[in-house]
Amino acid sequence: MKNDLGDVPFVGFVAHEFDFPALHGRVGQMARDLLDAMIEAAIDAEADPSLGKFCYFLIVGHSDRQDSPNMTGEQRRADELEYSTLRAESAQSFVFEEIFNRMTAAGMTAPIDIANLQAVEMRTVACGAADLINKTPGNDEALRAENRRVHISCVSVTP
Amino acid sequence: MRTDYGSVQFVGYESQHVDFLPVYQDSNYTAQDLRDKLDSMIEAAVTAESGLVPGAYFSLLVVGHADRVDIAGWTSEQKRELELTNSEKRAEDAEAYFFNEMVARLTAQGFEAPASAQLLGTVQTRRVACGSAQLFFPNPGNDEGQRRANRRVEFFGTAFSP
Numbered sequence: 001m002k003n004d005l006g007d008v009p010f011v012g013f014v015a016h017e018f019d020f021p022a023l024h025g026r027v028g029q030m031a032r033d034l035l036d037a038m039i040e041a042a043i044d045a046e047a048d049p050s051l052g053k054f055c056y057f058l059i060v061g062h063s064d065r066q067d068s069p070n071m072t073g074e075q076r077r078a079d080e081l082e083y084s085t086l087r088a089e090s091a092q093s094f095v096f097e098e099i100f101n102r103m104t105a106a107g108m109t110a111p112i113d114i115a116n117l118q119a120v121e122m123r124t125v126a127c128g129a130a131d132l133i134n135k136t137p138g139n140d141e142a143l144r145a146e147n148r149r150v151h152i153s154c155v156s157v158t159p
Numbered sequence: 160m161r162t163d164y165g166s167v168q169f170v171g172y173e174s175q176h177v178d179f180l181p182v183y184q185d186s187n188y189t190a191q192d193l194r195d196k197l198d199s200m201i202e203a204a205v206t207a208e209s210g211l212v213p214g215a216y217f218s219l220l221v222v223g224h225a226d227r228v229d230i231a232g233w234t235s236e237q238k239r240e241l242e243l244t245n246s247e248k249r250a251e252d253a254e255a256y257f258f259n260e261m262v263a264r265l266t267a268q269g270f271e272a273p274a275s276a277q278l279l280g281t282v283q284t285r286r287v288a289c290g291s292a293q294l295f296f297p298n299p300g301n302d303e304g305q306r307r308a309n310r311r312v313e314f315f316g317t318a319f320s321p
Contacts, residue, residue: 127286
C-alpha cells in the first residue's frame, strides 16, 4: 500500500544560504512534524528491509532569481543552479543524518551512507530559479526569501 | 532490496516541441542503448504492477528541461515562463509515454491495466520541471545542435523488492 506523506516546502533561506539544518530550526512546527513523520517512516522501512517496507524521498532545490547587474546571464544562471543544488544536497544530508542518528540511538545498525540504504531511496533535483513563487520580487527580501526553498516529498510503501 | 536503475536521458527536441515519441524514435539523437535502458525500467514497472513478484515496487522520476529562450523583445519573466512550460510539457509527455507502454504490455500479458498513472498500485511516478536551469550548453547562440541538446528529458528509476 502506497502512503503519500506529502510535499513539504521549507521556505526562507537567506541570500546565498544553503544550510538546511539552520533553516529547519527557523521554520514552523508543522513542517518539522511532517518531515519527522517521513524520517520515521524511512527508519521503519530501513530497520528490516526484508519486511517489504520502502520509502522514496524526492528533494527539489530552488533559488531566487539572481539579478546582480555585475553578472552576465550565464553567470546568473550558474549561480542560481549552484545554490539550488547546494540546498537540495544539504537537505538530503540532513535527512540521512537524522535516519542514521535515530537508528544508532535505538541500537539498530544504520547504513554508513546514502548509497548503502536498502529500503530508502533519496533523489535530489536542482531547479535553479526556473520555478519562482514570486516572479518579480524586486527589492522585497521577503518575496525573495520565499523563492529560496527546498521541497521534500516522500512516499512510503508497506506490504 | 533496492535496485537503482540509474538515469537515462533523451535529448534532441526541436524548438517548442514537447512530444517524446519523435525524440525516442530519432536515431540521430537516440541510440539503441538508451531505448534499451528505458525498456528495462518499463519492464521493471510492469513486473511490479502485474503483481507477479509479491512486494515488488517501482518508482519513476521524470525531469524535463528546456533550452534558454532568447527571443528579442521578451522580458526575462516571459522567457522564464516559456522555459518552465516547455520543460513541464516534456516531462508530462515522457511520463505519459512510459505509462502507455506499461498499459500496452500489461494488457498484452493479460493483466488489467489502470486507467491513469495516478491509479497505479505498486508503481509511483513523479515529475519535475527544471526550465532552463540545467543547460548542457549555457551559451548556444545560433547553434541549433547545441540548443537541441539542451531540450531533453531524464528518467530515473528505482525498484524495490523484499
